[in-house]
Ligand SMILES: [Zn+2]
């Protein structure tokens with residue numbers, strides 16, 4: 001995995017500078033704090049420090065050095081294991097995401113179908129009401145036509161009279177016909193009153209559409225587990241790695 005490029009064949013060319021004094025080379029080790037320092041640090045510190053050259057020869061045989069190496073190897077092994085585990089988790093997270101998107105898509109389609117069905121029945125009701133209104137008004141129009149033609153007939157009958165008995169007959173006959181046609185016209189006027197329609201609100205639906213949660217909400221299922229891992233870092237305690245080095249505060253520069 002991540003190779004420590006400060007070690008290896010270029011070791012002779014690698015130089016280490018003090019974090020506190022960036023122009024000074026690291027030359028001292030404080031065994032008490034497990035930290036590295038430059039000459040300036042050593043001069044101003046109360047710690048008893050070892051010169052690196054005095055301990056570098058035997059350090060490879062030191063048990064702690066060996067333990068450190070083994071812990072580094074263990075760290076890499078654990079990181080590798082976590083990485084492949086995470087790759088699997090990543091893959092299933094992506095799959096789960098697209099499964100959930102499909103569910104939303106199906107939900108959306110289902111709701112659209114239901115809305116379409118409701119709209120269709122509303123449209124049917126509107127079409128039926130409109131047809132009924134047209135039918136009813138056509139009857140009234142027919143009645144008007146009939147009344148007008150009766151009126152025309154009466155008018156002609158009266159105009160055609162030529163001063164004989166027929167004038168009297170037409171006059172007498174016309175009165176009841178006029179009355180009956182007037183009644184018919186009044187009835188026709190009443191039939192022209194249509195049923196009035198309006199949309200009745202569905203309060204439940206309006207309330208439902210105002211709250212986002214009534215559709216569906218996407219929630220964390222294992223909230224408790226998430227908050228216990230709030231650091232976002234893998235639990236390296238369980239991988240049996242001891243963190244030996246404290247914050248040492250030194251920079252590493254590679255010579256080209
Ligand atoms: Zn220093």
Ligand SMILES: [Zn+2]
Pocket residue numbers: 030031032033035045047048
């Ligand atoms: Zn110290």
